[in-house]
Amino acid sequence: MKNVPKKCNMVLDKGLEDLPLITEQLFQFFNEHQNLINPINLLIEELYSNSIYYGKAEKLKVTITLELNNELLSITYKDNGMPYDPLVESENPNIELGVEERQIGGLGIHFVKNLTDTQHYKRDENCNILSLKKNIKSG
Amino acid sequence: MLETKINLKNGVLTIQAIGRLDGLTSKEFIETAEKEISQENSKVILNLQNLDYISSEGLRSVLTTAKKTKSLGGRLILCAPMEGVKEVLDISGFGQMLGVYASEEEALKNI
Numbered sequence: 682m683k684n685v686p687k688k689c690n691m692v693l694d695k696g697l698e699d700l701p702l703i704t705e706q707l708f709q710f711f712n713e714h715q716n717l718i719n720p721i722n723l724l725i726e727e728l729y730s731n732s733i734y735y736g737k738a739e740k741l742k743v744t745i746t747l748e749l750n751n752e753l754l755s756i757t758y759k760d761n762g763m764p765y766d767p768l769v770e771s772e773n774p775n776i777e778l779g780v781e782e783r784q785i786g787g788l789g790i791h792f793v794k795n796l797t798d799t800q801h802y803k804r805d806e807n808c809n810i811l812s813l814k815k816n817i818k819s820g
Numbered sequence: 821m822l823e824t825k826i827n828l829k830n831g832v833l834t835i836q837a838i839g840r841l842d843g844l845t846s847k848e849f850i851e852t853a854e855k856e857i858s859q860e861n862s863k864v865i866l867n868l869q870n871l872d873y874i875s876s877e878g879l880r881s882v883l884t885t886a887k888k889t890k891s892l893g894g895r896l897i898l899c900a901p902m903e904g905v906k907e908v909l910d911i912s913g914f915g916q917m918l919g920v921y922a923s924e925e926e927a928l929k930n931i
Contacts, residue, residue, distance in 0.1 A: 697843045700842055701821075719872070719873055720904070720907075723873075723875055730843055730876075776913025776917075777913060777917075780886045780890050780895075780896075780917060783883060785879065785883060788876040788879065792912075796911075
């Protein structure tokens, strides 16, 4: 039997207080793929934190679309912050440093790249739009 | 939501983090941990067996706490992470940096 594509939209504008809401929605959306809840929660939190702390939007609004079609998960993350391509502008963090030297910067995007298969950025209508795709195993 | 359980035994401080260590709870974790850590109690085992989720903000709070123990001559090590948390520790290099043990008993032997 062919799976019916599944879609979900989230609008975030309250800052970190939105985090529990994100988790709740992911639990509903991935009821048949529970192993995806945490990784997708992680990448959304990382992107949203970047928008909150560095986006400098007067009134931040983030729209996230999740689409599950057979074995492909597509995530579109759109924010109205200042132009920022996280894929180009972030350096890979040095993950081999010791406790004293270690910094956290860049880790969020490192996660996003590790947890998805393709990443694409564009600036459109005064928004940053990040399109991510992830192949998932059925079952 | 995050809950912490603290236990001090033979000079080793065990902190059990239960729930979610994320952008909402990381500050609370640092505050709780810093209250307990001192010159005398600077060897810390962070037990992750009931931690469902950790993000980079959560890792930041663990790093802050680890730096504090180090500055007092101690250290912080991790034990018993669930699969999802373990994956985050692997991708970030945190597991390798701090040391991850399978159980609290194993961690106690190695601190």
